[in-house]
Amino acid sequence: MTDLVPSQSEQDYLKAIYHLTYGEAKERTGPAALAEWLGFSCASATNMVKKLTERGLATHSPYQGVALTETGEKVALEVLRHHRLLETYLSERLGVPWEKVHAEADRLEHALSEDLEDRIDAALGHPTTDPHGAPIPTKEGIIVAPATQPLATTLPGTTVTVTAVADENPALLTYVADLGLVPGATVEVLRKGPFDGPLHIRIATTEYALGEKVAWAISVMVGSSDASTGVEHESRGTHGKVKRMKAES
Amino acid sequence: MTDLVPSQSEQDYLKAIYHLTYGEAKERTGPAALAEWLGFSCASATNMVKKLTERGLATHSPYQGVALTETGEKVALEVLRHHRLLETYLSERLGVPWEKVHAEADRLEHALSEDLEDRIDAALGHPTTDPHGAPIPTKEGIIVAPATQPLATTLPGTTVTVTAVADENPALLTYVADLGLVPGATVEVLRKGPFDGPLHIRIATTEYALGEKVAWAISVMVGSSDASTGVEHESRGTHGKVKRMKAES
DNA sequence: AAGGAGATTTAGCCGCGGCTAAATCGTAAA
DNA sequence: TTTACGATTTAGCCGCGGCTAAATCTCCTT
Numbered sequence: 001m002t003d004l005v006p007s008q009s010e011q012d013y014l015k016a017i018y019h020l021t022y023g024e025a026k027e028r029t030g031p032a033a034l035a036e037w038l039g040f041s042c043a044s045a046t047n048m049v050k051k052l053t054e055r056g057l058a059t060h061s062p063y064q065g066v067a068l069t070e071t072g073e074k075v076a077l078e079v080l081r082h083h084r085l086l087e088t089y090l091s092e093r094l095g096v097p098w099e100k101v102h103a104e105a106d107r108l109e110h111a112l113s114e115d116l117e118d119r120i121d122a123a124l125g126h127p128t129t130d131p132h133g134a135p136i137p138t139k140e141g142i143i144v145a146p147a148t149q150p151l152a153t154t155l156p157g158t159t160v161t162v163t164a165v166a167d168e169n170p171a172l173l174t175y176v177a178d179l180g181l182v183p184g185a186t187v188e189v190l191r192k193g194p195f196d197g198p199l200h201i202r203i204a205t206t207e208y209a210l211g212e213k214v215a216w217a218i219s220v221m222v223g224s225s226d227a228s229t230g231v232e233h234e235s236r237g238t239h240g241k242v243k244r245m246k247a248e249s
Numbered sequence: 250m251t252d253l254v255p256s257q258s259e260q261d262y263l264k265a266i267y268h269l270t271y272g273e274a275k276e277r278t279g280p281a282a283l284a285e286w287l288g289f290s291c292a293s294a295t296n297m298v299k300k301l302t303e304r305g306l307a308t309h310s311p312y313q314g315v316a317l318t319e320t321g322e323k324v325a326l327e328v329l330r331h332h333r334l335l336e337t338y339l340s341e342r343l344g345v346p347w348e349k350v351h352a353e354a355d356r357l358e359h360a361l362s363e364d365l366e367d368r369i370d371a372a373l374g375h376p377t378t379d380p381h382g383a384p385i386p387t388k389e390g391i392i393v394a395p396a397t398q399p400l401a402t403t404l405p406g407t408t409v410t411v412t413a414v415a416d417e418n419p420a421l422l423t424y425v426a427d428l429g430l431v432p433g434a435t436v437e438v439l440r441k442g443p444f445d446g447p448l449h450i451r452i453a454t455t456e457y458a459l460g461e462k463v464a465w466a467i468s469v470m471v472g473s474s475d476a477s478t479g480v481e482h483e484s485r486g487t488h489g490k491v492k493r494m495k496a497e498s
Numbered sequence: 499a500a501g502g503a504g505a506t507t508t509a510g511c512c513g514c515g516g517c518t519a520a521a522t523c524g525t526a527a528a
Numbered sequence: 529t530t531t532a533c534g535a536t537t538t539a540g541c542c543g544c545g546g547c548t549a550a551a552t553c554t555c556c557t558t
Contacts, residue, residue, distance in 0.1 A: 009545060032505060044546055046507060051545095063506060063553060093342075094368045104365060111356040119343045258515060281535060293516055295537060300515095312523065312536060 002055065008110045011079050012038060013048045014057060017068055018076035028065030077137040082109040082117060084130035084137075087167070089120050091131040098131060099173035132173075133164030133183035133219065149222065152199065152215035156191045160220035172217055179208055181218060251304060257359045260328050261287060262297045263306060266317055267325035277314030326386040331358040331366060333379035333386075336416075338369050340380040347380060348422035381422075382413030382432035382468065398471065401448065401464035405440045409469035421466055428457055430467060 006014065016037045020029040031045035038045070049066050052058040057072035068076060086105040090096040096104060112120075121127075121139075128144065129135055137143040148163050162185045165176055180203050181187070190200040190207065198209035255263065265286045269278040280294035287294070298315050301307040306321035317325060335354040339345040345353060361369075370376075370388075377393065378384055386392040397412050411434045414425055429452050430436070439449040439456065447458035 007544080030505070031507085040545090041547060042506070043508085043548075047545075050507095090365070094365065094372060096365065096368065100364070104362060107360040107362070108357065111360050113353060113356070115349070116339070116343065116345065116353060119345065123343060256514080279535070280537085289515090290517060291536070292518075292538085296515075299537095 006055075006057065006075055009048065010052060010055075010057070011075065011110060013045075013052060014068065014072055014076040015079050015083075017058060017066055018073065018080065021067060028067045030065050034066070074141045077141045077143060079109060080143075081137040081139070082112045084134060085117060085120050085124070085127070086112065087130040087132070088124055088127050088136070092124060098177055099170035101131060102167045103170070129164075129183070130167075132167040133162070134167070146219075146221060148219040150216050151187070151189070151201075151210070151218040151220050152212065154189045154220060154222070156189050158222065159186060159188045160222055161186055162218060163221045164219040166217040169217070172214060176214060176218065179203060187220065255304075255306065255324055258297065259301060259304075259306070260324065260359060262294075262301060263317065263321055263325040264328050264332075266301075266307060266315055267322065267329065270316055277316045279314050283315070323390045326390045326392060328358060329392075330386040330388070331361045333383060334366060334369050334373070334376070335361065336379040336381070337373055337376050337385070341373060347426055348419035350380060351416045352419070378413075378432070379416075381416040382411070383416070395468075395470060397468040399465050400436070400438070400450075400459070400467040400469050401461065403438045403469060403471070405438050407471065408435060408437045409471055410435055411467060412470045413468040415466040418466070421463060425463060425467065428452060436469065 013034065016034050017029060020033050020037060021027060031042050031049060034040075034049070035042045035045040049058060049060050052066075052072065053060040056069060057075060058066050058068055060066045083105045086108050087101040090101045090104055091098065117139075127136060135144050135146070146163050151160070151162075154160055162181055162183055164183055165173065165181065167173060176182070185203060188202040190202055192199050193209075196212050198211060199215045200207060200209050202208075262283065265283055266278060269282050269286060270276065280291050280298060283289075283298070284291045284294040298307060298309050301315075301321065302309040305318060306324060307315050307317055309315045332354045335357050336350040339350045339353055340347065366388075376385060384393050384395070395412050400409070400411075403409055411430055411432055413432055414422065414430065416422060425431070434452060437451040439451055441448050442458075445461050447460060448464045449456060449458050451457075
């Protein structure tokens with residue numbers, strides 16, 4: 001019998017595959033995207049993909065891309081739960097600033113026991129989203145993804161509510177936080193510059209021009225009234241594809 | 250230039266060397282003791298000792314035993330600080346039971362950033378001892394060791410105060426906690442059985458007979474009145490040897 | 499249909515940090 | 529003094545998870 005529990009590296013790859021498929025509305029990814037995401041070489045990614053497939057955590061045939069199996073996705077969601085619970089705890093209880101919690105959680109997530117996970121969850125009152133607005137998977141591996149879209153694709157003239165901000169980039173986080181572009185904020189989309197031009201928005205009474213990268217990192221919910229239609233359930237085994245979040249963490 | 254920061258394995262070995270020398274009033278240890286402490290083979294211990302010596306973290310000549318250099322001890326004390334701060338935090342803020350905090354902290358200590366260390370330290374109000382009574386080194390690598398002795402060597406007829414309990418063994422911790430033998434408790438030593446016989450003690454109004462192992466795991470402070478003579482300063486570079494704690498964590 | 503660029507895979511290397519087996523040392527007992 | 533045993537060291541192996549270089553495949557363009 002091979003090791004029952006995936007190694008830290010394996011967990012990192014599973015998390016990455018999850019991000020690159022479920023996070024971007026794609027079915028499968030390739031080693032190149034994985035390698036870039038993790039900062040490794042393509043060859044390393046291919047090797048690990050082969051190993052994960054042998055272990056039954058991913059499906060992969062040569063040149064056909066990778067996807068997670070049910071058990072692989074389950075592992076990824078467990079790691080993601082650890083990550084987002086830690087982010088929330090560090091932010092709420094220890095005052096770690098917004099833009100730093102991701103890096104801290106990345107190092108701590110693999111050392112978190114089930115028992116501690118439960119204690120943190122309880123201490124926080126069973127939170128459903130992390131400080132960046134990303135949903136926290138349940139212990140059973142169910143993740144509730146709000147029906148959102150990137151701010152970048154929002155039609156000018158619309159007023160929207162920010163639900164989440166991708167948390168990978170500290171500098172970007174600091175920048176958008178300064179603007180008040182945090183989950184819950186209301187934004188009026190004014191107009192879009194030509195081609196890759198800036199997106200003009202208004203927050204409260206101030207206008208800003210956002211670059212492409214920033215506009216894509218922000219998830220928004222259209223309208224602001226009806227809460228019940230704002231979420232859908234997404235779980236392992238779901239057949240009908242639902243709109244998934246762009247925001248990572 | 251070699252890696253600036255010791256690997257997790259190296260840190261574990263440094264911590265072990267610290268325990269086996271400073272923890273037991275010995276000057277040096279051998280690979281055998283190290284190997285047993287960590288659960289590795291003697292050969293592995295010898296290898297690592299050689300590497301630590303090359304890195305300037307330990308001193309070692311063949312067949313002469315190992316000791317930490319100043320910088321090695323500094324690293325060990327940093328890890329120990331992480332460990333004991335985490336123990337305290339987990340116990341105080343997340344309700345992790347006494348006998349489990351050691352194992353949790355062992356996994357988390359290597360993933361703790363300096364920033365988080367400071368935040369935890371501040372959140373706890375800069376504690377000086379962990380839940381088992383062991384002193385927490387300062388950020389500067391100074392550890393204040395109370396002048397204590399094992400309960401096992403305490404003369405019958407004496408009344409002493411428990412200062413610390415070795416935290417490695419969960420079963421033992423549960424046992425002594427049940428008896429009320431926690432830091433701060435007052436114990437009257439009644440008599441010692443012959444040879445390896447039990448140590449009879451009284452806590453409050455109840456009498457107990459303790460085995461050798463338990464009696465050695467408990468550190469006590471003789472008398473209970475004068476606090477100023479109860480501690481001494483021990484720091485890197487101290488020449489005069491001071492009585493050091495038996496309790497580990 | 500042919501060519502070529504980029505993605506993917508394979509082959510083979512490396513350091514880390516475990517391991518066992520075998521050689522060597524040092525000491526305490528005969 | 530010799531011997532034997534335990535502690536230490538050396539030699540050499542392994543899996544993990546990175547890497548580079550080279551081979552191969554896919555697909556898009558010409």
